[in-house]
Amino acid sequence: MPAFQPTADQFRAFRDDPFDGPIAQVNILKFRVKAAYQPEDPEFGKDEPGGVAYQRYADAFGVAAAEVGGRCLMMGEVERYFIGDGDWDAVMVMFFPDRKAFIATLNHPDYNSMARHREAGLLCQELLTTRPIRAEGVL
Numbered sequence: 001m002p003a004f005q006p007t008a009d010q011f012r013a014f015r016d017d018p019f020d021g022p023i024a025q026v027n028i029l030k031f032r033v034k035a036a037y038q039p040e041d042p043e044f045g046k047d048e049p050g051g052v053a054y055q056r057y058a059d060a061f062g063v064a065a066a067e068v069g070g071r072c073l074m075m076g077e078v079e080r081y082f083i084g085d086g087d088w089d090a091v092m093v094m095f096f097p098d099r100k101a102f103i104a105t106l107n108h109p110d111y112n113s114m115a116r117h118r119e120a121g122l123l124c125q126e127l128l129t130t131r132p133i134r135a136e137g138v139l
Contacts, residue, residue: 002030002124014099019131023099024073027092028126029054037120051089053121058092060114061105068101070094073135095135 006014032050037043043053062072075092096102105111 002126004122004124006127014129015103017099020098022132022135023096023102024130024132024135025094025096025102026128026130027094028088028128029090029092030087030123030125031089031121032123035120038116041116041120043120050121050123053117054090055121057114057117057121060110060117064108064110064114065094065096065101065105067108068096068104070096070101070105095132099129 031054035043035046035048035050035053037046037053058072058075065071071094073093073095075090077090078088094102096105108114
């Protein structure tokens with residue numbers, strides 16, 4: 001079921017997992033038709049798609065992730081469903097050397113200022129964390 005944030009149980013399970021190796025995250029994203037900034041945000045009242053707001057978040061998050069060895073492997077718009085069907089707009093795959101690096105990115109001093117773009121642009125998502133078995137140029 002699509003969501004906006006992990007539940008407390010999901011976050012604890014991720015944080016407390018004893019696996020100490022690299023992780024890749026597959027983000028399946030659905031954007032708001034129109035970005036929903038708050039009145040105190042400079043972007044408030046601009047008529048722009050949610051995907052534009054989310055890209056601001058993705059760019060800033062990528063910079064913060066790089067500080068701890070993470071990086072965006074791919075972000076792309078959904079072209080079509082080749083198998084199955086759904087209603088997603090984009091996919092983003094992030095790589096982190098370990099789960100501590102991802103958590104450090106969430107605790108970055110600028111996270112709140114970047115997260116407002118996520119909140120304005122994102123309607124819902126699914127986020128799968130994986131333990132890479134094979135990742136060309138990453139492992």
